[in-house]
Amino acid sequence: MILSWWPVVICDIAGAVVTLGLAFASLRAARQWMSRRPDDVFRQYIYLLTIAIVFFAVSRSFGHLVKQLLLLGNMPGIWRAVAPVSGSVNSAVFVVIFAFGIYFHRFRTVHEELEQHKHQLEQLVEERTLELEQTNFKLEEEIAERRHIEKQLLESRATLENIFNSSVPTCITHLDFTLMHANQAYREIWPFRDEQSGVKCYENRPGPNCQTEKCTLRRVVHGQQEIVTYEMAKELPGKGLRHYLVTASPFRDAQGKLVGIIQNFQDITPRKMAERALAAERERLAITLNSIGDGVICTGTDGRVTLFNSMAEKLTGWSSVEAIGRPLEKIFRLVNARTGVPCENPVDKVLTTGNIVGLANHSLLVGRDGKKRHIADSGAPIRDHDGAIIGVVLVFRDVTRQLQMEKELQKIQKLESIGVLAGGIAHDFNNLLVAIIGNLSLTERLVDADSKARELVHNAKAASLRAKELTCQLLTFAKGGAPVKKTSSLADVIRESVGFVLHGEKVNCTFQIPDDLWLVDIDQGQISQVMQNMVINARDAMPDGGTVTISCVNLEDITGENIPGVDDGPFVRITVSDTGCGIDPALMERIFEPYFTTKEAGNGLGLAICHSIISQHGGHITVESRRGAGSSFKIYLPAAPVARETAPVASDQVRTGRGGGHVLVMDDEELVREVTRSMLEDLGYTAVTVTEGREAVQVFRQHQEAGTPFDIVIMDLTVPGGMGGREAAVEILALDPQARLVVSSGYSNDPVMADCRKYGFAAALVKPFTVHELEIILAELA
Numbered sequence: 001m002i003l004s005w006w007p008v009v010i011c012d013i014a015g016a017v018v019t020l021g022l023a024f025a026s027l028r029a030a031r032q033w034m035s036r037r038p039d040d041v042f043r044q045y046i047y048l049l050t051i052a053i054v055f056f057a058v059s060r061s062f063g064h065l066v067k068q069l070l071l072l073g074n075m076p077g078i079w080r081a082v083a084p085v086s087g088s089v090n091s092a093v094f095v096v097i098f099a100f101g102i103y104f105h106r107f108r109t110v111h112e113e114l115e116q117h118k119h120q121l122e123q124l125v126e127e128r129t130l131e132l133e134q135t136n137f138k139l140e141e142e143i144a145e146r147r148h149i150e151k152q153l154l155e156s157r158a159t160l161e162n163i164f165n166s167s168v169p170t171c172i173t174h175l176d177f178t179l180m181h182a183n184q185a186y187r188e189i190w191p192f193r194d195e196q197s198g199v200k201c202y203e204n205r206p207g208p209n210c211q212t213e214k215c216t217l218r219r220v221v222h223g224q225q226e227i228v229t230y231e232m233a234k235e236l237p238g239k240g241l242r243h244y245l246v247t248a249s250p251f252r253d254a255q256g257k258l259v260g261i262i263q264n265f266q267d268i269t270p271r272k273m274a275e276r277a278l279a280a281e282r283e284r285l286a287i288t289l290n291s292i293g294d295g296v297i298c299t300g301t302d303g304r305v306t307l308f309n310s311m312a313e314k315l316t317g318w319s320s321v322e323a324i325g326r327p328l329e330k331i332f333r334l335v336n337a338r339t340g341v342p343c344e345n346p347v348d349k350v351l352t353t354g355n356i357v358g359l360a361n362h363s364l365l366v367g368r369d370g371k372k373r374h375i376a377d378s379g380a381p382i383r384d385h386d387g388a389i390i391g392v393v394l395v396f397r398d399v400t401r402q403l404q405m406e407k408e409l410q411k412i413q414k415l416e417s418i419g420v421l422a423g424g425i426a427h428d429f430n431n432l433l434v435a436i437i438g439n440l441s442l443t444e445r446l447v448d449a450d451s452k453a454r455e456l457v458h459n460a461k462a463a464s465l466r467a468k469e470l471t472c473q474l475l476t477f478a479k480g481g482a483p484v485k486k487t488s489s490l491a492d493v494i495r496e497s498v499g500f501v502l503h504g505e506k507v508n509c510t511f512q513i514p515d516d517l518w519l520v521d522i523d524q525g526q527i528s529q530v531m532q533n534m535v536i537n538a539r540d541a542m543p544d545g546g547t548v549t550i551s552c553v554n555l556e557d558i559t560g561e562n563i564p565g566v567d568d569g570p571f572v573r574i575t576v577s578d579t580g581c582g583i584d585p586a587l588m589e590r591i592f593e594p595y596f597t598t599k600e601a602g603n604g605l606g607l608a609i610c611h612s613i614i615s616q617h618g619g620h621i622t623v624e625s626r627r628g629a630g631s632s633f634k635i636y637l638p639a640a641p642v643a644r645e646t647a648p649v650a651s652d653q654v655r656t657g658r659g660g661g662h663v664l665v666m667d668d669e670e671l672v673r674e675v676t677r678s679m680l681e682d683l684g685y686t687a688v689t690v691t692e693g694r695e696a697v698q699v700f701r702q703h704q705e706a707g708t709p710f711d712i713v714i715m716d717l718t719v720p721g722g723m724g725g726r727e728a729a730v731e732i733l734a735l736d737p738q739a740r741l742v743v744s745s746g747y748s749n750d751p752v753m754a755d756c757r758k759y760g761f762a763a764a765l766v767k768p769f770t771v772h773e774l775e776i777i778l779a780e781l782a
Contacts, residue, residue, distance in 0.1 A: 337374065
């Protein structure tokens with residue numbers, strides 16, 4: 001049986017292909033194994049051996065594959081031609097592989113020895129490397145530390161340089177006066193080339209103390225002062241005069257050896273300007289405090305005085321030099337005006353409460369000389385910008401004169417109140433006196449001259465006339481008549497008044513009246529009454545005789561006279577002094593009160609009337625007296641601004657006798673109307689009476705229209721609740737400008753009564769009046 005060759009061929013081809021695949025896979029694995037340690041020689045050798053074996057396997061497999069393909073292709077001849085070559089190649093490859101195998105053991109032994117030597121060498125290298133690394137680490141640490149130190153030194157030097165150059169002008173000077181170093185700020189003020197130029201400090205910055213015992217360097221070197229400070233000035237271009245505070249201190253080296261001085265030049269120009277501004281502000285404050293009229297005292301929280309103005313000096317009697325630094329209670333002594341007990345210290349009260357406080361009423365300041373003054377004051381805390389109390393300020397003023405003015409005002413108001421009452425009583429009493437005196441005058445004319453009744457009527461009439469004088473005094477006191485002033489010489493009024501009162505008395509009078517005494521605007525009659533009352537009081541105070549001295553003086557200013565309630569300006573002062581018994585101090589407050597008197601026969605109106613008259617003249621009256629040493633009254637009258645001469649008005653001789661005519665009488669009192677009618681009828685006149693001014697105007701118009709006009713109209717000046725004579729006169733004169741009007745009033749000093757023609761009246765009739773006085777008026781108007 002013949003078997004087929006194809007299975008063999010196929011198997012041979014498949015084996016060749018598999019062998020080729022395994023060979024190439026082994027080659028790839030060997031290559032990867034070697035690449036893990038490319039520096040390993042043994043691995044490289046194994047890799048080469050693998051290549052040889054793979055080459056042998058490839059050769060063998062390729063040979064079988066070619067053989068089978070040639071045989072299958074019926075090309076045995078070609079195979080037989082290449083077969084020897086294929087065998088030779090295979091043999092050569094096998095020999096090579098065998099040679100590799102022979103030397104493999106030797107190579108492995110050498111390789112192990114080399115690996116051992118390599119390991120030892122690597123260990124030595126590692127140990128040496130470790131030593132080198134340690135040494136290098138230490139060296140790097142040292143280098144880093146040195147670099148750090150160098151960096152710190154550089155930073156410190158840069159910092160010092162920056163500080164040195166950015167600080168105030170600074171220079172360092174050697175002991176031989178050579179400038180060692182200076183910053184830029186210094187060089188801008190005192191320029192020089194460099195530190196090596198050998199510039200001396202006294203050349204670069206000359207001063208008055210250079211090369212003297214006061215030299216700063218010498219004082220530091222000699223140990224006189226460790227730190228020297230002084231001030232100097234330098235004129236800089238564009239900046240003006242600058243002021244510097246120089247501070248010099250020792251400059252030492254690292255061993256502490258003195259090698260020079262360092263000087264700082266601090267610009268204190270702003271401080272100097274602030275000091276000058278503060279000094280100017282203090283001066284303005286001092287001027288202000290010394291210019292105000294109040295005393296000002298400042299204290300610290302310890303109660304000691306820190307500020308004391310000139311008014312405080314004046315009021316306390318202490319100078320500011322003496323007061324500053326002393327406790328407040330030593331120089332500012334307050335007592336209660338009523339009890340004399342010391343008052344609480346206002347500074348303690350302010351510090352306790354923290355609020356503004358005022359003095360209690362009736363507080364007296366006792367001066368250094370013991371003089372007591374009424375004061376009003378307030379105390380307030382002085383706080384800093386944080387609100388903390390750092391002191392107390394007291395502001396006080398002398399209110400003694402103010403209290404005197406208030407007291408005087410109360411006195412005036414009291415007198416005015418009494419005056420209103422007295423005026424009302426006197427006015428009503430005057431109207432009664434008109435009826436009494438008028439009827440007594442008529443009765444006296446009707447009674448025979450030899451009759452006993454005529455004597456009684458005459459005595460009653462005389463008593464009534466004395467009552468009239470009393471009511472005139474009351475009306476004057478009550479301001480019922482404003483003074484009718486004219487520019488006059490006081491000397492004439494005083495001499496005439498005093499001569500009339502002291503005629504035949506045991507009292508002498510001396511006058512001290514200068515020739516250049518200023519003129520005054522006065523009502524001569526009222527001032528004459530004042531002088532008479534003054535002299536009468538002086539006479540009565542000297543029953544056994546004595547001397548009255550009357551002196552006058554011109555005063556440009558009365559500020560120093562301590563007179564409350566009187567305007568400033570030129571005044572004339574009249575002083576009436578006596579050598580009598582004086583006035584009891586307990587009675588001094590009451591001497592100007594009406595009806596107050598110490599005389600058995602006095603009525604108590606004399607001084608009250610004097611006070612009223614002087615007040616109406618815009619003046620003032622004061623009194624000084626000591627028991628047993630006499631009294632001195634001072635009268636202040638405003639001087640006349642312009643001297644005006646007045647000429648007396650001559651009066652014609654008055655004719656009397658029975659007359660005739662038609663008379664209109666207006667008065668609000670029925671008794672006055674009736675007695676006036678009776679007087680007029682007795683004198684031969686016919687009379688019509690009315691009660692007030694409107695009725696008088698109406699009746700006057702009616703009679704004028706009826707053709708029976710009135711020849712004379714007598715009207716009361718004042719009608720309560722109705723039209724008075726002054727208003728009615730205007731309307732009557734409007735009806736008849738030629739009307740003859742007579743004004744009648746008990747206020748003899750009223751301006752209308754004193755100058756009646758100015759208000760349209762032809763004459764004035766003072767109540768109460770007699771038939772004879774009425775007859776004279778009518779005769780003048782006939």
